[in-house]
Structures are given as structure tokens and as C-alpha cells.
Amino acid sequence: MTVNLPLPLKADLKPVKGFEMGIAEAGIKKVNRKDLLVMTLVPGSQVAGVFTLNRFCAAPVQVCREHLTQAESKSEIRALVVNTGNANAGTGEQGMKDALRTCEVLAKELGLQSEQILPFSTGVILEPLPIEKIIAALPKAVANLGGNHWLDAAEAIMTTDTQPKATSMTVQTPAGPVVITGICKGAGMIHPNMATMLGFIATDAGFAPGLLADLTREVADLSFNAITIDGDTSTNDSFIIMATSQSGVEIKSVTDASYVSLREALIAIARKLAQMIVRDGEGATKFMTIEVVGGKTTEECRLVAKAVAHSPLVKTAFFASDPNLGRILAAIGYAGITDLDVNRVQLWLGDVWVAKDGGRNPSYQEVDGQRVMKEAEITVKIDLGRGSASQTMWTCDLSHEYVSINADYRS
């Protein structure tokens, strides 16, 4: 079950100059399945990333952080490697050794230094990484490197995803056209900061030092950090933006004319990718937009949006198309705004004004709520009536299939 999830077409996914992908079947968990992806960048490229805040973060996440820190001063990132089927998390010292060994072997294969590689893993936690299988398959992935493999790359990073997720656009900046293409994976364990989510976006624009790192954080907050499926922040989440500088469009500062259009385009691409994850949410039958306005701060709006988006009772009511909307009020009430005056709270379901000044809107009729609840895409709008801050989150419903998928994941 997916909710209006677009199937990417190979022809629509534009190559990014200076960026190549190679795919292999390493047989990590299943045979005859693309499960290894190598990505390479031309010299002079820049890479920035945002990673899970989980303290039990996976070994590859720790290695990524280290290598990115080194890249700020003495080296530059030139390649990335992703395996699915095993998260290399909760694997202790051996896990770190395995992540570093993957980098070493790939570096040798590509004529690079180990610290120029970023490693990523996704899959089962607490099981040793089958490092020999990965190493054996690396040369095959390198052998088929090419700029036109976006769809294969999107397939190679899938776990419980029902289909590959990718999107692409050309943005016309004042300094010339820039290509942006991205892929991502994830369908469960999805929550802000972040989830079993991998997202990779490549662009042929260039950025002055430091600029890309700030922009990546900002883009993540407005996209991948604004989705939730089940509230579980995973051990491996990573979101990466890579910039090859090959288009000739160079962003020197945030005041550049081209920066504005490029920033908007990156946010749009990242949001589209993030929403694809929700649309493919484990067992999803509904796509819900939770829009909170009228807050004192963005943070309190986020708290409310998260509480509503995360409530199993709200999510099962949406699954049932049941306008049991008191559950939304209950979630607003426990979101954590201790001085919330509920008598100022308004609630809309789509275009229907459901709760007025904290109580049932006298003109609200259940038949109207029912009509909206039957739609596949539903916007819940909450006005807190205490300020001008706002925050939007995206989520999906909680269905029987969610339980089935997660009860059977390993069997």
C-alpha cells in the first residue's frame, strides 16, 4: 500500500556532471538483489551531511562524521559506499573495524585515501556486517560506474521500501542552469532527527566553504526532519548533499542572487523525497499533512505537530476514516505546551472547521468530517491562537499492514 507515490522514470533522472554511481549484488542478505552502491565525485566537489542523533548510532555514521571533519581541513570526500541488508549498528568495535575496512578497500580500488570515503549501512541492527561479501562485490560496483544509474542506485538502497524513490530537476539560476537529482530510502523507523532513512542529493553547483554544511542542515529541518511514520529514530539515518561545481554556477555567499533559487530548489527536492518516504510509509493508506500555525515559537508548533503526527490513536482513526477528532485535541493537549489556553485552539480537517475555541464547532457536522476522512490526502490544520510561528509535518496512518510488516521483518 502506498499513497500517490510517484514511480520514478529513468529518463527523468538527470545525470549530475562529475558524479557517478556503480551498483553490485553482494548477496548481503538476499541473493539476486542489488544491495551495494558506490558513488564517486570529481576532485573539487563538496559534501555535507546531517546524521542521526541516536546515541547508538551505527559504526558507519561515526566514520562519516570523522571523515567529514577531516575533509574540512586536510582531505576531500571523493566517494560514498552504501550497503543494505545490515545496519552495522550495535556491533561494537568489530563494527567500526568493518566500516573502516570497507573504506580502505574502496579507496584502494579508486586510488584514493581511506578518509576520502563515506560509508553507509542500512538493515538489521545487532548483527555482524558480512564484510567479506561487501569487499568481494566492491570491484564489480566500481566497474560499472556511470552518471546515468540513478534508478539502479535508488533500487540498491531499498530495504522495506516498496519501490525506488528518486526525483530530479533543472533549476535556472541567474548564473545559469543547475541540475539537482536525489534518491532516498526509508519506510519505517521514520521520525525527526532522523529515521532509517538515507537521502543523497547531488548537484553540479558549487559552494564556498561552510555554506553547504549550513544549507544541508536547513534543508534537512524543512524536509526529512519534518516527517514521521512510527516515531523511532534510527541508528543509521543520514542525509547528504554533494556539490560537484561542474555547472560553473558558484555560490559565494547567502546573499548571491543564485543562492535563493538554488536553496528553494534543494528544499523542494528534499521535501519531495521526504514525502515519498511517508507515501511509502509501512502500511500507509493515507498521507497526512499536519500544519500548525499561531504558535509563539516554531519549536512549540513542532511539538504539537509531532504529538498529533505520532499518536497511534490519531493514526488508527485516520486508517479507519473515522472522524474521531477528539483524539487530535487530546494530542494537542499533551504535546508539552504547559501554558496552552485551549479556548483559543481552532482545528480544521481539510476545509472543515471542526473545533472552535477549544470545543466542538457548533456548525460542524460529522458527515463533513467523514467526507474529508475518506480522502487519501488529508490536511489537519491547527491554530494555537497565541502567536505567528508555524510548522508543518507529514505523516501517514497506522494500519494492520504496519504491524504485519514489522512483526515479520526478519522472518
Place this chain on the structure above:
Amino acid sequence: MTVNLPLPLKADLKPVKGFEMGIAEAGIKKVNRKDLLVMTLVPGSQVAGVFTLNRFCAAPVQVCREHLTQAESKSEIRALVVNTGNANAGTGEQGMKDALRTCEVLAKELGLQSEQILPFSTGVILEPLPIEKIIAALPKAVANLGGNHWLDAAEAIMTTDTQPKATSMTVQTPAGPVVITGICKGAGMIHPNMATMLGFIATDAGFAPGLLADLTREVADLSFNAITIDGDTSTNDSFIIMATSQSGVEIKSVTDASYVSLREALIAIARKLAQMIVRDGEGATKFMTIEVVGGKTTEECRLVAKAVAHSPLVKTAFFASDPNLGRILAAIGYAGITDLDVNRVQLWLGDVWVAKDGGRNPSYQEVDGQRVMKEAEITVKIDLGRGSASQTMWTCDLSHEYVSINADYRS
């Protein structure tokens, strides 16, 4: 589905001297169903309560708080009234009027003042309370007041509960025997601070002013605030201890010899009741005890226990009897201890040492994990390795039936 949920026997539920219950069928939501409960206390009784922290708390909760505050100085609580089928929450001004009107009518019926009544409601949110039906049934409830109606009372407060929940004991204090009997309801929307949970405990002991209020908060934290089913803190949760002073055992201060045994007995009764709610958790097939030790503070242990107990991924894995234990580590990792050294974390599943020093225990075998996972009652023990504080929580698994129950609740 319930997990070792004891069926209370009428003969086991001891009357508490000075305390009576009357039950009626008000036809609030369904016909031929006990849905109204009146409880009365002799003059000189004391009542203390702990209520939901939800900002959208129901009208009756607001009235309870007000009347309890007044009872501290100028009045005394002499009766309680509970209806099921409608929560009288998200009902605005009319909801407040309805809650107060219920008190007025019952007060007149019993020859009391309105502020001597505590009202409680549980059921659907955001729908107007059918106040006329309740008022019409109050005289019937009053007419059958008696001290031996515990089982009927437990039935009258049920919503999605599969069976009544009640327990009783006589505790021998140095000052003489004391009877404690309690009932509760709740099966979903269960989470600390608190849930669609109503708990009422009566005892014939007596307490010096102020003492019972502190004790009630303490008992709640060690029982009803230590359970979670789906993480939704409801609008109506209330936990009440009533003390009639009729046994002759009077507690003057916390240093009284009888205080210790009475405190222990009240905690035991409240825990038993709270655990019954988990054992009847919507769709529950497993009863899980999450024991966190080795923390720096009780609060951080509570954070970790809550994260594990609340994770849909952990809960579905338990439903599937799948020792996918990395999900527990992931939950520990995102619980919010920012300086957690994961290399000091130990994890046991029952008697099986699963994760050692943050990684998979080399001697752990999946077959051992599998064995424990198949049991109906499972203890997860987590040692954070950073202090001597501890905290235990109780929860259940997440099954297909949870989704069914909550998708169909109103239909």
C-alpha cells in the same frame, strides 16, 4: 486477548466501612449496560487525587480539581459520580455546565452541597454529554447504594476493557487491620501522566490533613504513571484514594509505624490495578516489564524505560516473538540521554545476556532470545552503567488487534 489478567471474584472484594456504591443504566451510549456509578463516603472521610496533565483536560477533571481545592479548607468530599460512554472533553463551556449540573443534581439527591461531589467521565471526546440521561438515572444509582457492590462498580466504569478490574486486601498494621479495595478501568490511550484511566481505591484507614495527598502522588508515580500502552495521555485520567477513617487506624505522620505497612499495601494494590490495565492492553498478547538500572537519576531511567516501552518497532517485534533486539538498543539510543556512553550499556532479555558493553554479547545465541520471546511475560533489563538509580515500567506488545480496536472504536 489478555495476558494473565485475573478475573475478580465478588467474594474477594472486601467492603470498606463507610464507603458505598450505587450503579445504574443511564443508556448513555448503549442500552442495557451499567454506565453510571455513584460512590459515597461517610462524614470525616478524606479524598485525594492525581489527574491528567493534558491541557485539553475534560470538564469533570477541572471540576474535580476545584472541588478538591475547596475541600482543603471549607468543605469535605462526600460523593463521586462516574459515567462511561462520553468523556465530556473538548466540549467547551457547555461541558463545564454539564459537569457542574451533574454535581448539583446528585448533591440534592444525597442532601449534600454541590462542591462535595467529584465528577468523572470516560468515553468518546468532542461529543456533548447526554446530561439528561445521566440526571434521569442518578436516583436509580442512589437507590441501590451498598458497600458490597465493588464488582458491579468495576463493570460500570469499563469502556474498551474486556473485563472488570478490581483487587482487595486486608493489611495488618501495628495499629490494627485496615481494608483496601480498588477498581480501575483502561485499556488504551495509556501512558504516564496519565491515560484514559480511572482508578479508585478506598480504605478504612484515616490520615492527618495533607498526608493523603502526598501519598496519592507517590503511589501514582510507582503504579499508574509507570505503565504505557500506546503513549497517548488522555483528557480524563484520574486516580483517587479515599480514606474513611472507620477502621480506627489513624495515620498522624509518615513516621507512624502503621504508615510504612499501609504505604506498601497501597502501592501494591495500585501496582496490581495498573498492571491489570496493561494485561488488558488493547490487543495485548505479551506483558513486558522494562527494568532500567545503573542510571545517574531516576528521571533518566524513566526516559529510557519509556522510549523502549513506547517504541512501535520494539512492540511489534515482541508481538512477533522475534528477538530483533537491535530495536531495543535503538530506542535506548534515542531516549534523550545526550552523554550516554553506549559502550557501558548491558541488555538482558529475561535471563539471557543479549548485548554486552554496547554490542552483541559474543556468547549470545538467537535460539536463547527466541525462547524468552515466546513467553507471555517478559522482562527486559537494561543497565546503563553510569550510576545507581533505577526505574521500572510495564507495557504490552503492539498487535493487529490494537489497530482493529482503535480503528473501529466508534463504529
